Amino acid sequence: MQQLNQVCFRTLHFDQPWTLENYRKVGGYKVLEQILGDKTRQEDIIEQIKNSALRGRGGAGFPTGLKWSFMPRKMPGAKYIVCNSDEGEPGTCKDRDIMRYNPHQLIEGMIIAGYTIGAEAGYNYIRGEFYEPIERFEQALVEAREAGYLGKNILGSGFNFELHTHPGAGAYICGEETALLESLEGKKGQPRYKPPFPAGYGLYGRPTTINNTETLASVPVILQHGADWFHELGTPNNGGQKIFCMTGHVNKPGNYEVPLGMPFAELLELAGGVREGHQLKAVIPGGSSTPVVPADVMMQTEMSYDGIGKAGSMLGAGSVIVMDDSTCMVKALERIAYFYYEESCGQCTPCREGTGWLYRVINRIENGQGQQEDLDRLIDVAENINGNTICALGDAAAAPVISFIKHFREEFQYHIDHGCCMVEQDEPQGLRQYG
Amino acid sequence: MTEMQLTGPREQLFTADIRQRLDSWIAKYPPGQAQSAVIPALHILQEHHDGWLSKPLMQALAVYLDMAEISVYEVATFYTMYELEPTGRHKINLCTNISCQLCGSEKIASHLQRKLGIGFGETTSDGKFTLREVECLGACVGAPMLLLDKQYHEHLTPAKVDAILDGVK
Amino acid sequence: MVNIEIDGIPLKVDSSRMIIQAADEAGIDIPRFCYHKKLSIAANCRMCLVEVDKSRKALPACATPVTEGMKVFTHSKVAIQAQRGVMEFLLINHPLDCPICDQGGECELQDLSLGYGKGISRFSEGKRVVKDKNIGPLIQTEMTRCIHCTRCVRFGTEIAGIKELGATGRGEHMEIGTYVEHSLASELSGNIIDLCPVGALTSKPFRYKARAWEMQAHPSIAPHDAVGSSIELHVRGNEVMRVVPRDNESVNETWISDRDRFSYLGLKHTDRADKPMIKQDGVWQETDWQTALEHTVNGLKTVQAKNGQDQLLGLMSPTATLEEGYLFQKWLRGLGTQHIDHRLRLQSVDDAGEAYWQNALTMADIEDCDSVLLIGSNIRSEAPMVGHRIRQAALNGALINEINFLKRDLLMPVQRQWSVNSDTLLQMLKGIAVALMKLEPAANGEWQHYLSDIRPGSSEQNIAMQLANATAPILVVGALANQHPQAATIRALANLICTMSQGELLVLPEANSRALHLANVLPAKPNSESATGYWQQKKRALVLFDVEPEFDSADPATASAAMQQAGFVVAINRFWSDSIRDHADVILPLAAFAETSGTFIGLDGQWQSFTGAVAPRGDSRPGWKILRVLGNLSNVPDFDYVASTDIRDEIADSLTADKQTQNAHFIPVEPDTFAEKSADHLELISDVAMYRTDSLLRRSEALQLTPENQQALIARMHPDTAEKMDLADAERLQISQGECVLEVALLLDKDIAQGCLYLPGATQNSRELGAAFGLVTVSPVEALADA
DSSP, X not given: OOOSOOSTTTTTTSSSTTXXXXXXXXXXXXXXXXXXXXXXXXXXXXXXXXXXXXXXXXXXXXXXXXXXXXXXXXXXXXXXEEEEEOOOSTTOOHHHHHHHHOHHHHHHHHHHHHHHHTOSXXXXXXXXXXHHHHHHHHHHHHHHHHTTSSBSXXXXXXXXXXXXXXXXXXXXXXXXXXXXXXXXXXXXXXXXXXXXXXXXXXXXXXXXXXXXXXXXXXXXXXXXXXXXXXXXXXBTTBOSEEEXXXXXXXXXXXXXXXXXXXXXXXXXXXXXXXXXXXXXXXXXXXXXXXXXXXXXXXXXXXXXXHHHHHTTSOOTXXXXXXXXXXXXXXXXXXXXXXHXXXXXXXXXXXXXXXXXXXXXXXHXXXXXXXXXXXXXXXXXXXXXXXXXXSSTHHHHHHHHHHHHHHHHHHHHHHHHHHSSOSSOOSSOOOOOOOO | OOOOBOSSOGGGSBOHHHHHHHHHHHTTSOTTOGGGGHHHHHHHHHXXXXXXXXXXXXXXXXXXXXXXXXXXXXXXXXXXXXXSSOOOSEEEEEEOSXXXXXXXXXXXXXXXXXXXXXXXTXXXXXXXXXXXXXXXXXXXXXXXXXXXXXXXXXXOOHHHHHHHHHTOO | OEEEEETTEEEEEOTTOBHHHHHHHTTOOOOOSSOOTTSOOOOOSOTTEEEETTOSSOEETTTOBOOTTOEEESSSHHHHHXXXXXXXXHHHTSOOOGXXXXXXXXXXXXXXXXHHOOSSOOOOSOOOOOOOOOOOSSEEEOGGGOOOOOHHHHHIIIIISXXXXXXXXXXXXXXXXXXXXXXXXXXXXXXXXXXXXXXXXXXXXXXXXXXXXXXEEEEEEOOSSTTOOEEEEEEETTEEEEEEEOOBTTTTBTOOOHHHHHGGGGGGOTTBOOSOEEEETTEEEEOOHHHHHHHHHHHHHHXXXXXXXXXXXXXXXXXXXXXXXXXXXXXXXXXXXXOEESOTTOSOOTTTTOGGGGOOOOHHHXXXXXXXXXXXXXXXXXXXXXXXXXXXHHHTTOEEEEEESBOOOOSSOXXXXXXXXXHXXXXXXXXXXXXXXXXXXXXXHHHHHHTTTOOOOHHHHHHHHHHHHOSSEEEEEOHHHHTSTTHHHHHHHHHHHHHHTTOEEEEOOOTTHHHHHHTTOSOSSTTTOOHHHHHHHTOSEEEEESOOTTTSSSOHHHHHHHHHHOSEEEEEOSBOOHHHHHHOSEEOOBOOGGGSOEEEEOTTOOEEEEOOSSOOSTTOBOHHHHHHHHHHHTTOSSOOOSSHHHHHHHHHHHHHHSOOOOOOOOOOOSOOOOOOOOTTOEXXXXXXXXXXXXXXXXXXXXXXXXXXHHHXXXXXXXXXXXXXXXXXXXXXXXXXXXXXXXXEEEEEOTTBOTTEEEOOBSSTTGGGSOOTTOXXXXXXXXXXXXX
């Protein structure tokens, strides 16, 4: 089997993997030095990233090289590179570890990205609750600045680049790139309507590229070892290794950086398999917004953008939520529905009004007060939200509802008919509302 | 609580130390974009104001950042990390989202509620703890987990929770 | 231009358009709530979702740009399903309290729910309830009805220039409001009533008063400032129930000021004079019109016969119509007097013949200018719509400078505001003129002589450069400057600067004063005589037309004294006021603006005629009819008008016959320095408070309750000035001006020019004082009590 942890987690074997010294031991900042020394052409870097088949690691999976190519990099005036470290999709906790254990690789990736798209300033938007990662990242910034990788005329190249941390303050929606920009501008995190896209009109109205933490942290490794090397780590169109957050009912929950295309069964084994005495029931493969996949389909699925797509779901951020046969799907969906209700920014009518409606109906079903027409109503409401909002939060709220009912309708129906759960529960069930 | 000046000319607001911290944030953004500093600024002010944001505090910040007052309120009420009412000295934020729920966050919740004698959103009568149920904090591989002030605690068990709370002064 | 198709109809549209704009232009209806043609695009309500070929999901018509070959379907299955879905979401948390909602019958949600809503709700959960907010005396909130379209929020930021409302909280808990309770401060705030598509923001004074379908809309013109905004009077029975804007892109677009919206409330005030009355042996007696009119004519005749014809003085409010003005002066001239004026607040008229008094500027000219110098103008309160256009110019990059006696937040990007005393203001204007002469040595010799000692400072040079570099600069001379004792000099200098910088000069007219100029409601020698002078001369017989001397004069003390000493006073007035009650001998009750027909001429020079919407209140009569009878009774020839339009036509004919106004070439002579003052004197700075400019406004209770109006009762002074005068701790002040004494609350305000005391005019307080810009002494009230 291929060696794990070859990209973002490549320093993980060190005692203090986050130091500049240790990062240098794996070749850190060599790529940056080379680029600045050779004055590598920006289009060449973009070409390499394109060839690597690196796709956005934050959820949407958009090809990174293509995204960079959209930037009007020759246009005069300020341009920005922004890193999206507002990790908050339930089931996702990889960016936190990248910043805790390999912050320099992210910094190097951001400097290279800034160079490539013609930006002289970058911001890393880190969710506010990440006190430790913020501190680590800030320390790394100090080290990088002292080493001459940040500031004016970096390494005598004439290239200027400043990088700052910007904390969030508790809003999932800021992980949406335009909401993040609004937040960075000191406003509520309400997504912008697109077009215009950030590449044309981004931070402060200037051209801006926004990438996920893992995406940017992958860049130095790609350029160090070559696009082909990276591409071949994964499968065609699904280049590289990717961190999967294995959570839920597994024996060894954790972040696993593995080749894209690895069969789910193998990944599950890495994570220690499902709990003793239980059977796999279902998996949410990419974070709570991606459709749930029943066990039998999942066990046949390859962990890649295309593979999971074929299984009717999405790779998303690589947040694999494993549910065994003790899971009540109504209760699980209720919790997920509450999340989107709580996190809706309130801007668009369907999401503002619809997410609360969804949650309340599912809450009623979970609490034994379901009505016969509820399931069709849920599907209908979800479909009326789906695709009808400015950002994808509406879709994210709708997808679990539709997929849970599609695959586990009998369980929901049982709840409505009997006022209780089909699955035996550890805890006695009482009337309960979140929030 | 830090003694702060909340009215008067901009250059006298808050304290010299806080002004310096705010200014260092403002300096991170391009000229004319001081509003960008509102989120970190609110964090700083909350920290120096017993963990919550009063209206006079936010009004002063509006002056300091040259923002419309209502724009500060919009931000302060949008993000969950800001407290708009006085809270306990320590905040316990328990995640109950899906990965934590699958790993038993409900047990932890009832344990915490029993032990502290309060429900979610409430503060203990001695003003020591405020308990909140929060959304995913991005530490799902350590589920169930909680955030106590600035510290993540993962792989919680009732016994571990006891030890954590006992360690709080 | 691109070719698109909407519902199968081929259209050629500008490529900058969104689908909804193209549809609107073609008259194709697309439902919407958040979209408004004058506001930025929010795309949040999602009601305008339409199907666009090649798009896998429905797209918001308001935010989707047209592209070549685009095919749009507004009523396809996909579009209708999306729109119905949105409507259902909007309604689940809406209270559906239409029967008790003021918006009922004109509610966009109600209207669209008829087309897109369902009869029965599928929502069986609890509905959201939101607490109401008190946002002042003008606007009622009922926030449970809010559908979060954010039009009101965007209006604040984008049009009013002051963000007072916001959306706090998030998701389902998002609420529109001020968060910290306070009255809205914008002078345009009432527009959010019209913008709100539902009944969340409604007119507070109109609350529960009438239903939309019970009222008839009557087009009219707002008379309170020189803009002449197009309005609609909504009438039920014989009562004006409310006023709303009428779209007029070239004047007020789709907005009106709060002043124009809420002035109608004064129509029913208990002060309203609704019967002709005459005073006999000091007691007011009701009488019939015939008796009152004859009493008027005889009374005037008697005084004139006894004291001379020129002892008759006629003063008219600048809010009077063109027709009223014409008949007023025609009648009085027929009685043999030339002492007629409508320029009630001017103290300096030496430049009366100058052409700039008649400069016509369109609102578009103002919005399209690239540099503005405001001189002595509180533009936001004087003419809110002009302020709005200047703001739009500023947002488009125009450079705004202001020289004034005080600084008020203009709510727009400004280069600089100078808050200076009278001497400095004049010095600065001279400096700018001299700086321009150096660039453009074209000014005539007399001016060069007048300005020979002036050396411009850097500020003046700066302004001069900005004006000279601009392609379309505008200078605005406002009320503070126009009412100044050196106003003619200020205006002449402004005109000189304007000529040299090839700009436009706007001497901001008061209300309908353009029309009254044309109607010749002026003395025979308008550049040497004026209302202010006449008051001082204490004429024996007075005819007042909607004039309340204690409020409508530059020097209330002198006017009051003259009233007291007059032998015979005729008040053709709408309201009773103290001075009318005490000193008039006849009151001829006058119809108000909604009750009469006439013509209004604003700063754009356009003649806007309107008709009455309701019958005059009580026994009051339209001014032109009263004056017609007075003319006939006085045997003045050619007074046989059948309709007010006859009068207008006669004026129009006489104007075409007249030759154009000659430029009088007024050049000030030295010395023009402000009266010598000792260290313990302050300059009294005064303009008319926004909601005190005419008799009707002063009776609009809702406007009187606004914080803006309350502040007009307070005197303001720079803290340094207060320090010098030992007033730093004073909360109340005694102001002395000659014989006049006033006790008033004091506020220290660094935006007031040093050495000055600012107290707005036409209030209960200012009526106790003498002339604006006079010298006053001040002392703290406590100190007096101690002594």
